Amino acid sequence: MTTNAPAATGTTAPTPTTATTTTASASTAADAQVRYAPAHTPRLDWTEHAPEVFKAMVRLDAAARKGLDPKLLELVKIRASQINRCALCVDMHSKDALAAGESVERIVQLSAWEESEHFYTEQELAALALTEAVTVLTAGFVSDEVYERAARHFEERELAQLIAAITVINAWNRFGVTCRLVPGHYRPTQHA
Numbered sequence: 001m002t003t004n005a006p007a008a009t010g011t012t013a014p015t016p017t018t019a020t021t022t023t024a025s026a027s028t029a030a031d032a033q034v035r036y037a038p039a040h041t042p043r044l045d046w047t048e049h050a051p052e053v054f055k056a057m058v059r060l061d062a063a064a065r066k067g068l069d070p071k072l073l074e075l076v077k078i079r080a081s082q083i084n085r086c087a088l089c090v091d092m093h094s095k096d097a098l099a100a101g102e103s104v105e106r107i108v109q110l111s112a113w114e115e116s117e118h119f120y121t122e123q124e125l126a127a128l129a130l131t132e133a134v135t136v137l138t139a140g141f142v143s144d145e146v147y148e149r150a151a152r153h154f155e156e157r158e159l160a161q162l163i164a165a166i167t168v169i170n171a172w173n174r175f176g177v178t179c180r181l182v183p184g185h186y187r188p189t190q191h192a
Contacts, residue, residue: 126153
């Protein structure tokens with residue numbers, strides 16, 4: 001089982017700072033060098049300073065995912081993380097979704113899912129709409145229309161689990177964004 005546990009914040013920036021690419025043509029090594037910006041420094045290793053909170057979050061995450069389709073769950077986590085601009089969680093859940101068999105195309109389209117509805121099932125669309133409504137509470141509240149749409153596609157127990165999963169990923173996102181956790185180090189299902 002995968003958790004949303006953030007990668008250790010004491011890790012170094014993604015390496016290398018330069019990458020060599022090769023092309024079919026005979027280009028020089030200098031032409032093939034690409035310079036990447038350096039990774040930012042994390043602000044705080046919150047898991048080290050609040051280990052009991054971290055452990056509680058891991059347990060809450062495990063409880064919230066029960067009974068939900070793993071691919072649907074990863075789509076929801078990616079979408080909430082995109083909205084919250086949590087780079088660590090976008091990285092983590094995109095990799096976990098790919099490892100679970102999700103397509104690159106559907107992951108890429110998530111940021112524009114309302115214009116790409118034909119990539120998703122009606123149930124997934126309802127879950128994505130609910131994810132956005134729960135995540136962006138400053139835009140108002142979870143409307144009856146969004147809630148009822150989700151309720152048509154999920155049994156009450158599943159709906160409760162989905163709401164819990166959306167709430168949990170939003171909490172993880174807030175740790176990641178506030179502490180400026182660095183993406184790029186996560187390996188799929190490393191927290192299984």
